Amino acid sequence: MARQSDPTADGRIDRDVCKLIHRFTQKLDAHVRSVAEELGITATQVVALRELSEPITARELADRMVCEPSNATFVLDRLEQQGLIERRPHPTDRRAKQIVLTPDGERYRTDVLTRLNTHSPLAPLTAAQQENLRDLLQTLVAQHR
């Protein structure tokens, strides 16, 4: 094992995986962006609509989008201006707001999901491989949380 003697030779798989993850992320982004372009909205808005499967708080949306709450505010502002979502007072927590889709928003979201599911970047993998990938990733993110 050259673990200590030659750090430049070590961690090959690490670096390979890092880069592959990065490249695949870009591919995912490109897919989302192409859908966004078809619909005339931003990629972030597409992701937000995808995650709004039910009434949730802005904080919960930020968690689902894996971004900062301030960013959720930003995207919600735009979705609200377009009449796709509404900010309602939360029924039990007066600090929070409940984000709900308007009828227009519901239609939009259905369209978004349909488009996202066509030509998915995951298509090259079989169903079994996709589950395999998911399990590996789950193991990786499960630690320390």
Added chain:
Amino acid sequence: MARQSDPTADGRIDRDVCKLIHRFTQKLDAHVRSVAEELGITATQVVALRELSEPITARELADRMVCEPSNATFVLDRLEQQGLIERRPHPTDRRAKQIVLTPDGERYRTDVLTRLNTHSPLAPLTAAQQENLRDLLQTLVAQHR
């Protein structure tokens, strides 16, 4: 198959994998950032040093870092100011520049690699699982390129 009738129920694995990829990417970033913080440089600089395994052009560095060339210029400016790299004229192509590490840069890079390899986010996986993951990702990014 509910492929067409209910787009909201479809693509579960797709969305799961998207999010897991995103979360793991954040974990990778956090790891790089912690190393960067230890060394008092930015995360992007850490990645650049990691990829500078040999004299390459700025374009090649951008490819390896999976970013725009303009961004490579940005990070190279800072590394040059710190005396870690030099921009030399390319031996055969006068448009290009050859990026080479200075002696200080070499030492720095060795340190970076050593730190990156300790507490790797990939540690939860066995060697076989890491290869499995790499193969799946390679299949995914191999398409259409």
Added chain:
DNA sequence: CCCACATACTTCTAATTCTAATAATAGGGA
């Protein structure tokens, strides 16, 4: 040889995302 076109790097601008600070509310313990 000359021209069109592609590539490498840089610069500038715009968009995106994060960080820090703020105000309002929740929840738990003295």
Added chain:
DNA sequence: TCCCTATTATTAGAATTAGAAGTATGTGGG
């Protein structure tokens, strides 16, 4: 009940990243 701390959403400002344009050089066809 009254604090004290944590959490929610928002705002403002900073930093990072991408995108488009500009300059110089390489490459191949006429």
